[in-house]
Amino acid sequence: MSHKKRAISTEQIHHPYQPPEGWSAHPVGVFKASTVLFKDTADLRQPRPRDGLSYRYGLHGTPTSYTLGARLATLEGAEHCLLTPSGLSAVTLVNLALLQPGDEVLLPDNVYGQNRWMAVDYLPRLGITHRFYDPLNAEALPLSEKTKLVWLEAAGSITLEFPDLLGLLGRCKAAGVLTALDNTWGAGIAFNAFEIAPGMGVDISVQALTKYQSGGADVLMGAVYTRDLALRNQLDNCHEHLGYGLGQNDVELVLRSLPTMELRYRAQDLTTRALAAWMQSRPEIAQVLHPALPGSPGHQHWLETSSAGAACLFSVVFKPQYTQKQVDAFIDALELFGIGYSWAGPMSLAVPYNMSQSRSLTMPIAAGPLVRFAIGLEAQADLRADLEQALESALG
Numbered sequence: 057m058s059h060k061k062r063a064i065s066t067e068q069i070h071h072p073y074q075p076p077e078g079w080s081a082h083p084v085g086v087f088k089a090s091t092v093l094f095k096d097t098a099d100l101r102q103p104r105p106r107d108g109l110s111y112r113y114g115l116h117g118t119p120t121s122y123t124l125g126a127r128l129a130t131l132e133g134a135e136h137c138l139l140t141p142s143g144l145s146a147v148t149l150v151n152l153a154l155l156q157p158g159d160e161v162l163l164p165d166n167v168y169g170q171n172r173w174m175a176v177d178y179l180p181r182l183g184i185t186h187r188f189y190d191p192l193n194a195e196a197l198p199l200s201e202k203t204k205l206v207w208l209e210a211a212g213s214i215t216l217e218f219p220d221l222l223g224l225l226g227r228c229k230a231a232g233v234l235t236a237l238d239n240t241w242g243a244g245i246a247f248n249a250f251e252i253a254p255g256m257g258v259d260i261s262v263q264a265l266t267k268y269q270s271g272g273a274d275v276l277m278g279a280v281y282t283r284d285l286a287l288r289n290q291l292d293n294c295h296e297h298l299g300y301g302l303g304q305n306d307v308e309l310v311l312r313s314l315p316t317m318e319l320r321y322r323a324q325d326l327t328t329r330a331l332a333a334w335m336q337s338r339p340e341i342a343q344v345l346h347p348a349l350p351g352s353p354g355h356q357h358w359l360e361t362s363s364a365g366a367a368c369l370f371s372v373v374f375k376p377q378y379t380q381k382q383v384d385a386f387i388d389a390l391e392l393f394g395i396g397y398s399w400a401g402p403m404s405l406a407v408p409y410n411m412s413q414s415r416s417l418t419m420p421i422a423a424g425p426l427v428r429f430a431i432g433l434e435a436q437a438d439l440r441a442d443l444e445q446a447l448e449s450a451l452g
């Protein structure tokens with residue numbers, strides 16, 4: 057190594073040092089590459105499926121991302137996991153991989169906003185129609201001969217109605233229609249998406265790993281899970297055409313967060329339930345939306361399918377006598393809650409929403425300004441004191 061025969065940069069690139077055999081530690085090494093080197097041209101010509109074992113090109117996976125995919129599949133109760141650059145790109149992958157011109161996709165009326173806007177703004181260009189359905193009324197699910205895919209989301213975005221998962225799945229299975237669940241909220245902890253009841257599970261689940269799996273509010277990533285190999289291959293094919301890639305440093309951050317995920321999920325869940333119940337006792341509030349609260353829309357369905365967890369989100373509807381301006385002043389008066397999107401990070405967040413622009417059907421919630429809270433890892437007593445001071449200073 058001391059005999060420098062080649063120029064410095066050549067020597068650095070072709071340096072013979074190898075990490076010693078026998079190196080072993082819990083953290084996964086960060087393997088980064090665009091080029092994956094082959095032994096010789098015969099090796100290059102070997103077929104290399106994207107199976108989590110073979111390597112062809114950095115875009116398709118390295119030992120680091122394959123390890124994350126394998127661990128996440130275990131957590132989700134799935135067989136296969138495809139990683140995507142964001143939660144939204146995971147949703148997009150499912151739509152683009154499975155839908156064709158002439159197909160119809162059904163979405164719950166409380167579906168994640170960007171999934172709604174893709175169906176409204178983009179899918180029609182591909183000749184794909186959509187309809188929205190009431191997630192609390194499985195009987196009314198508007199299945200037709202054109203229906204190819206039914207999206208589910210538990211709990212629904214912003215208003216957190218917990219859907220009649222078993223009723224909806226029963227209807228889709230009877231009609232032979234594919235189901236895809238946005239399972240960001242359940243995170244593989246609140247219930248098992250692939251086995252919600254014996255023999256009754258979804259075909260596909262997706263998650264924004266941006267939320268709990270990252271846990272740090274510093275990574276954007278997503279995942280698409282399947283048990284069925286043919287379905288996985290169909291999704292994988294589209295994944296490859298779309299050129300979805302990941303930074304392996306981001307993959308490492310998620311791997312680093314996974315061992316603490318269940319502890320964080322449960323801690324945030326407990327604080328959230330306590331604060332939601334406390335908000336319900338406040339005179340300013342017309343309705344608290346949280347699936348574990350009796351009286352919240354879909355509570356009974358949550359009890360049937362998901363009583364192992366309830367995540368870190370709740371929303372409140374203020375009594376109609378309060379103006380949006382007053383409610384904005386309440387949010388601005390909060391000291392510990394950040395104002396911004398996303399959730400499941402260390403910092404609690406509050407965001408005002410106007411539901412009238414993002415629903416097609418009637419909603420089972422009170423009229424009035426709505427605020428969604430995402431509870432972080434701060435102490436419950438501090439968060440409660442902050443909510444109290446803000447309510448009193450802005451609305452008192």
Ligand SMILES: *Cc1c(COP(=O)(O)O)cnc(C)c1O
Nearest residue numbers: 142143144168238240264266277
């Ligand atoms: C955040 C979120 C997404 C999108 O995830 P990004 O990583 O922000 O693209 C999708 N679905 C749900 C339910 C989410 O909360």
